[in-house]
Amino acid sequence: MLTLARSLWRLPAPPDARPATRWDHAFVALLAVLGVAEALLRTDMDGRWLSLATFLVWLPTVLVRRTRPLRMSAVFAAVTVPLMILAWTSGDREPDDLNTAVVGLLIPFSLTRWARGRDAAVGLGLFLLVAGTSLATQPLAAGDRIGGAAVVVAAAAVGAALRSRSMLRTRQLDVVRQQERERLARDLHDTVAHHLTAIAISAQAGLAVADAKPEAARDALRRIDEEATRTLAETRKVVRMLRTDDDVADRPLNDLAGIATPGGAGPRVEVHVADGLDDLSPTVAAAVQRIAQEAVANARRHAEGATTVSVHVDRQHDDVRLVVSDDGRALTRSGQGFGIVGMTERATLLGGTLVAGPAPGGWCVTATLPAEERR
Structure with missing residues (x-):
């Protein structure tokens, strides 16, 4: 009390x-x-x-x-x-x-x-x-006294009730704002950070071979230009999604092909998408793409000595399964990144699961998501 x-x-x-x-x-x-x-x-x-x-x-x-x-x-x-x-x-x-x-x-x-x-x-x-x-x-009569006291108490009670309702609405709005901030943070991290990683790796490779192989340096500059263009396009998509109040931008699963790289700076990225995934909901398809982007970006950043990063997407009964693996040695994490946290949040929000950790021959990220959104 x-x-x-x-x-x-x-x-x-x-x-x-x-x-x-x-x-x-x-x-x-x-x-x-x-x-x-x-x-x-x-x-x-x-x-x-x-x-x-x-x-x-x-x-x-x-x-x-x-x-x-x-x-x-x-x-x-x-x-x-x-x-x-x-x-x-x-x-x-x-x-x-x-x-x-x-x-x-x-x-x-x-x-x-x-x-x-x-x-x-x-x-x-x-x-x-x-x-x-x-x-x-x-x-005054006793009834009038009781009635007068009841009116005063009622006025105070109405004020308290309206205040409680206002406080509850404020809390709900705070929760919505926090969820929107988290969603925006995930989108920016999964898009901009992925492309900036590729830009940084290409720039480092270009600097390393600039004197001995000018043509390789030009190739690195070309890749930097391509990644910068993609970064600008992805940022515009996020801004458009925020301005138009669309929950999910138009991100078909076929966009995963853009993650593949034949070689050059950093490990080679191979993408394999099984047939029969055209009926995925837009939300699930977007989550698969984002998780794959982040997992590939993590491999390029942290997998020491990696030569290949493999991305596999296939259907298992009512679920879609994404596996991103590499053949490098995973460096010790500082615990200050948000990559795995963001990927796990995406999978959990859709009723799925995500497991990331060392695997035979490297590192593996496995996400299992429902093919349809679970309400």
Whole structure:
């Protein structure tokens, strides 16, 4: 219980509180007019002008009910308590309340809806002190007292309920944003990082043979130009996907052929795609392509002495199986990369599995994905 009280006390103000608008000013002006009209028409009302003056003093605080709800409660108590003390000391009745003053129920509502924890506790304490004392001292029937207390509690409960709903929506939006950031990070890592790796390897190879074999250096520059063009195209695809709200870009499985390289700088990449995979869903086909790209990029970066990287895609019953293997010696990983993490996330999100680790003669990445998305 003490932990709950502390958490409520430290509760921050919700971020959706906005300043008063012109509609708020019009609302307050309308209430002021109604209050004056009521005081003029209710000639049988005790202390009507004093009640009207009190009402008009705290009414403008309605404009800050979202941004400064505690101030609303403090001003209400500051102008109401002296009247109650004056009535007790003089033995007279308290001035009757204006019906328009029912807008005072915005005070407990605003405190539970927009105030931070400590302000809500202090403000509710002030308001309940005034309202409770008024209900207890006025000549009212027991049913009226219970009804008045219930209305105050209901106003506070509605504010708390709306606040909880707003907080839940904010959490849901945060989760969606985090998922979108992770998806964007995977796409950028799997595309740009793959091509940049190829560019770096080609540049290193070109520098190594620039003096002895100028033609080989020109070939390396040609490969760098091709990889840079692919990088730009992939980046544009990611940006287009973000702008158009498409979940999956147009990435047919046949694009895997673009990963193959006959030789040159780095190991040779061979791609074998079995027949009968044309019915894969676009999401699964995109995942297969991305995982294959990342696995090949990892092999080119980390497989020391590798000469060949093999990519095999085939169908096994209701699943599609991707195997990327190389014949190099896998260097010790620093643990700071995101390649295997991203590949595993892609497979898991589709209801599949991914295993990466040493294999006889090198390193192997095996991904098993459902041929159709699992909802």
